Amino acid sequence: MGLPLRKSKVAAPPPACPLTESLSLLRGAWAPNVIWYLSAEPRRFGELRHDIPRISARVLSARLRELESRGLVTRKVLDTSPPSAEYALTPLGRELLPAIEALARVGRKLIDQWELGASHAGARSRPRRVAV
Amino acid sequence: MGLPLRKSKVAAPPPACPLTESLSLLRGAWAPNVIWYLSAEPRRFGELRHDIPRISARVLSARLRELESRGLVTRKVLDTSPPSAEYALTPLGRELLPAIEALARVGRKLIDQWELGASHAGARSRPRRVAV
DNA sequence: CTGTATCCATGATGATACTG
DNA sequence: CAGTATCATCATGGATACAG
Numbered sequence: 001m002g003l004p005l006r007k008s009k010v011a012a013p014p015p016a017c018p019l020t021e022s023l024s025l026l027r028g029a030w031a032p033n034v035i036w037y038l039s040a041e042p043r044r045f046g047e048l049r050h051d052i053p054r055i056s057a058r059v060l061s062a063r064l065r066e067l068e069s070r071g072l073v074t075r076k077v078l079d080t081s082p083p084s085a086e087y088a089l090t091p092l093g094r095e096l097l098p099a100i101e102a103l104a105r106v107g108r109k110l111i112d113q114w115e116l117g118a119s120h121a122g123a124r125s126r127p128r129r130v131a132v
Numbered sequence: 133m134g135l136p137l138r139k140s141k142v143a144a145p146p147p148a149c150p151l152t153e154s155l156s157l158l159r160g161a162w163a164p165n166v167i168w169y170l171s172a173e174p175r176r177f178g179e180l181r182h183d184i185p186r187i188s189a190r191v192l193s194a195r196l197r198e199l200e201s202r203g204l205v206t207r208k209v210l211d212t213s214p215p216s217a218e219y220a221l222t223p224l225g226r227e228l229l230p231a232i233e234a235l236a237r238v239g240r241k242l243i244d245q246w247e248l249g250a251s252h253a254g255a256r257s258r259p260r261r262v263a264v
Numbered sequence: 265c266t267g268t269a270t271c272c273a274t275g276a277t278g279a280t281a282c283t284g
Numbered sequence: 285c286a287g288t289a290t291c292a293t294c295a296t297g298g299a300t301a302c303a304g
Binding site for chain 2: 275276278280284
Binding site: 032 | 151152153154155157158161164165168202203224227228230231232234235236237238239240241242243245
């Protein structure tokens with residue numbers, strides 16, 4: 001994994017990793033959460049709003065449209081009354097799950113370490129946003 | 133207060149994933165790139181600037197400090213002339229690499245598919261930022 | 265219920281100039 | 285070379301009101 005070792009002190013050639021583009025897939029603070037909450041089964045708009053309480057309708061709509069345009073999520077309008085929409089991950093979108101889970105694992109580990117360090121240090125005030 | 137699922141089947145109740153916090157590890161557009169370019173070997177400030185041409189010194193400095201404060205990166209000042217600094221990943225920081233690479237893989241795949249679709253569609257103008 | 269359109273606050277970034 | 289300070293800009297997100 002990783003980059004090839006550079007020969008000397010001189011710069012390693014930028015190996016053009018598609019990182020920037022990849023991360024733009026998860027643009028914004030919520031896209032990963034949306035994908036996460038779609039991982040088990042299709043969800044409706046209102047359900048997602050409930051799953052992710054702090055997301056606004058505007059942003060949720062924007063993320064869903066973006067994910068749909070990129071082929072990661074499908075949108076199916078149900079002919080019910082009142083009308084409802086159901087969102088689901090495409091196989092492509094599903095491929096992001098392992099990566100997201102890997103990030104979540106490392107994140108959890110780091111958070112645990114921080115909490116450990118904080119308790120050792122004596123409960124120093126550390127205003128950090130709560131996860132999820 | 134449980135959310136009544138539409139279908140009796142279970143489903144993916146909000147499993148409180150530490151996603152939000154985890155992603156904050158990679159805050160900003162450049163942190164993943166910084167980690168990536170440190171993956172092979174320690175790099176100096178100027179080298180990183182060269183590796184990531186479009187990053188400004190201000191942002192690179194900010195990201196490095198943030199990553200350092202979180203225990204993902206170490207900073208070593210070399211007593212040379214002119215002075216230089218060398219940054220390296222900590223074991224903890226290294227744990228992020230598989231996740232980042234997983235994202236990069238999916239991203240690359242998606243980009244390839246887009247390019248394929250674009251060529252089929254006849255090279256439609258699609259103002260997208262270039263990867264890397 | 266499912267979105268969308270404004271308006272507004274905030275944060276991240278780049279450019280430039282400057283210090284050690 | 286390594287880093288910081290200041291300024292201006294732009295994208296993102298929230299709140300609200302409103303539409304289909």
